[in-house]
Amino acid sequence: MWALVINPVSGQGRGATVGTYVAGWLAQRNIPYTIVTGNSSVALDDHLASFVEKFPDTNGVIAVGGDGLLHNILQRLVPAQIPLAMIPAGTGNDFVRTLAWDLESFDAQLEAITTRPPASVDLGLVDGEWFAAILSTGFDSLVNEKANTMSWPKGPMKYNAAIAIELPRFRPRHYEITLDERTISTEAMLIAVSNGRSYGGGMLVCPEADVADGLFDVMVLHPVSKLEFIKVFPRVFKGTHITHPAVEIVRSKRVRITSDAVAYADGERIGQLPVNAECVPNALMTWLP
Template identity: 50%
Template sequence: MWLLLINPTSGGGRGAKVGAEVARYLVSNSIQYSDISGSSFESARTNLRESLSTTVNGVIAVGGDGMVHLVIQELAEKKVPLLLIPAGTGNDFARVLHLPLDNPSMVLEKALSSAPTHVDLGRVNGTFFAEVLSTGFDSIVNERANRMVRITGKSKYYISMLLELPLFKPKSYKFRMDGSDFECKAMLIAVGNGSSYGGGMKVCPTANMSDGEFEVMILHEVSTLEFLRVFPSVFSGAHVKHPAVKILRGKEIEISADAVAYADGERIGSLPIRAHVVPSALLTWAY
């Protein structure tokens, strides 16, 4: 028996369409499943937690990175695999796994004919994350975007970025990483278990979900004009060549500042934060 979770509103409503396609595939291939989607993320998580008390083949999650974030809170360090069917706006976890973003049947066929693999997760202040934990400018942008109720999709983040950039000042951060302490002023800090966030921005371009380490990207203080010049290069990962960017690697990190943090696009809360890698914490399928 497979458990099916669908976020119908993900990707501007694409989740409902893809979810229906997945259900048809399962029925046509005589694959038993139970739809435990619920009416909200909270009810979906409760249903998932309760359903895991029985023996299941795995969890099929239809949605984006928000759905991934929900599911891994229950599947982390368990032997139940996650089969992700990407249907979100950003789909960064799916990108890192090299899953086809627009072919659910291909993803299902791959998973049903091969064994899952282990990947690392991060854990910050007790919450698991799959991709990137960040603080600084992008978190301020997320804070404003989350207050926008009339604008949806990626556009609200771009609008928030334009509104916040002229006002933003770099923060003073204190770090402890694998026992070493240091301080700096920075525009943005990204702690990558995976390489991308924000719909394909390769903020930690060489992060590897199977090496037991974080890749930490620090963008030191730059002018607004220079930030605008550097920002487009994050989509290719070329920003790491800029002299204001520093890349570190480690297994544990603590960060303190007057700032907030987000992980996988979800609000973690105010700093200080403490994060560590949880090696091989999740079973899933990758291409």
């Protein structure tokens, strides 16, 4: 028995459409499944907990939604060691991008999920909370804070609008970053602790991050002028920003970040710094292309 977990409001309703498609795909092949959904993240988690209790030997969870859904259900599935597959139907879908699945080829992904055993990949653990892609603090976290208060525009444009609002008044902050082998004390505009390669819908903030190496890629953007930031920012979509002299990337299994700032992971609010994060090898069972 599979759990088909659907967030119907992911991607402005795309979750419901894709969820219906996946349910039909499974039904056509006589693959047993139970739909798990809810009108809130709390309700969905309660329903998922009931499914896990009823079917402790489940084949796994096929989740239809975005990185927010992924982040929430990781907290339930990782301790239970239940395999998880993400069918991308959100705004960003960055963990699916990291795993290198085609975002439109649902059939190939479903075929792999239902016919092959899962593989193990790394996850991040920040103060007891699992995350799949990227933990970040700095400018992007302020943008997230602003975007979460905005009712318009919708979708990815909300993030761009929040950037336009926050950038003129943004100032770099001082951070203490404790790594495995050294401590970095610096002014910075943004820090990304990366298990995955991208966030924000394909921004390759750490393009060489590997979900199977047991290490985070930690990207530090040292202060640049706002004009320089605007010039360099588009390069993040191809990952070519990493050659800029203000960008520093180091690898570490453990990271502690201290500052007067907030942190987000997988687009979800973690809270005020300091935070302590660890890359946990082979924490999640999932399917790879």
